[in-house]
Amino acid sequence: MDTEKISKAERFFADISNRLLEEETSNIPAVICSGLSSYMPFAKVQRMSLVRITKDNVHEGAYSVAAPGYTPTKMVGKGFKSPYLDRISAGEAIIHTGPIEEVFTQEEIELVGMAGIVAHVVIPIKVRDRIWGGIACSRYKDHNGWSPVLIERIKTLGQVLAASYERYHFWMSLQNQNKELESLSRHLMENQETERRLLSRELHDNFSQRLALLTIKANNVFGIVRESVKPEAKDLHINIQQIAKDMQALSRSLHPAMLEDLGLIAALKSEARRITGVKALELHTMFGEIPPLKKELSLNLYRILQESLNNVIKHSQASAVFISIEITDNRLTLQILDDGIGCKDNLEKSKGSIGLVSIRERAQLLGGDAEFTSPEDGGFEVSITIPAIKEHYE
CATH class of the missing domain: 3.30.565.10 (Histidine kinase-like ATPase, C-terminal domain)
Structure with a gap:
């Protein structure tokens, strides 16, 4: 690889790093795919993939791109296990030239669409001192070996993209948590409004009616008691009326029918x-x-x-x-x-x-x-x- 090519590669890494830092977090997956697509001509490959592996050594997510006329790797759902992934999770690099059947089982070839590949490389990626997953490159033609410089650059690209994906994954987790909290908050407020409505109805239909009856009785008592206790009876009547008004106001406040x-x-x-x-x-x-x-x-x-x-x-x-x-x-x-x-x-x-x-x-x-x-x-x-x-x- 001559000086000019190295310089172009260095500019590429600088550009993709800047894009990942400056881009909105929600757009990171698109930048990752763009970075993989842009690097394929440098690596002279026709397909590239970023594979994420969980702590349980199962496939969780990946991005795959392919050159025009070729098909990206078929993405499988979370929980997929294979000897291929076991080798990556153990930190083993796969650098292969020759029939793809020497690396993958027939089931894996059919599952992820590996037929026709003449050379394949998978480099394990570490993030926070554990195997995060791997970056994979495939050639269907014009293979003349995997140079150590290219392998190192593929590994560097994988680490840059994986670190950005982790940032995106963490952001998505926070977004989901926020949605759950918002849903919980909305649910609690809806329940609170339901309770207020029921309490308002009970105050209006039950206690307000009973207070109204009590007001009438207090007024009757005021009319029959002797003069010496009439002031107390009048105060009782006024206090009951005030309580009735306060309860009506409280009922309206709990559930504002207005x-x-x-x-x-x-x-x-x-x-x-x-x-x-x-x-x-x-x-x-x-x-x-x-x-x-x-x-x-x-x-x-x-x-x-x-x-x-x-x-x-x-x-x-x-x-x-x-x-x-x-x-x-x-x-x-x-x-x-x-x-x-x-x-x-x-x-x-x-x-x-x-x-x-x-x-x-x-x-x-x-x-x-x-x-x-x-x-x-x-x-x-x-x-x-x-x-x-x-x-x-x-």
Whole structure:
């Protein structure tokens, strides 16, 4: 191999390494196949494959490419075992010239499509001090031996591609875990909403009716007791009425029927008014025109506002709250700001609180994002952004 060819090979390795580092992780398989295809002319082979072997010495995955007019190696599913793979997993290089039947069993030749090969080489690849798999090259014609320089370069290419594949494999595992966590989170929230709906119905249909009856009886008692105890009877009647109102409000909060009947904006306004009845707050709202939204989005935005206002009541010591919701440039933004004491010093710790975690999870389930900020001079802001909002229109 002359100096010019070595220089071209070195440029090739530099290019493929840079591509693998700069490419989006999701595109690594395509870059691996492109790297194998691009290297075939250097190696003067008509087929190349990257074979991955599990710790149990079974085939798990591979990429295979072939020159025009030739067929790539047939990929077999996870769990395939063979003497061929046993040799690779033991760290044995296979460098062969001659009939392919001398290397593979007839079953293996038919299974992966090895017929017609006149020369074959498989180099074991190590990743993290264990045999990861191997890189294979096959010639169907014009074989004049396997030079040590070529074997070394094939091995180097295999190690570069295998390391990138491991990065891709790890990324895919994280993606699957994230999908499982998202599915679990969605399932838990759906169950929570079901429980809230059942509890709301029980409060409305059972306890509210019983309290209404108790209110009537208390009023009757007020009418028949002697004058000296009438003040106590009146207080009892008023307290029962107040409990009945609070229970009705709690029932509506647990399952906001208004959300389904009148829409998101009406439900948000109702929740904001309910909170000002619990605590004296100066309330400011700016609600833009919002078209009908899908049930899941509306319900999660309502719960986000509910959780944010509950946090204001419990922790902020605020005297005023500002709530805004608007859609601009196909993006919905919901903001809840208060003028309370804030939590600048403990904001990072607060991000792990149940309430803020719940808000963030709900935003992420909608494909959006939640940001929490606390200025130096106090106050706290929850900002929810949902992109591509038109996809959530009814």
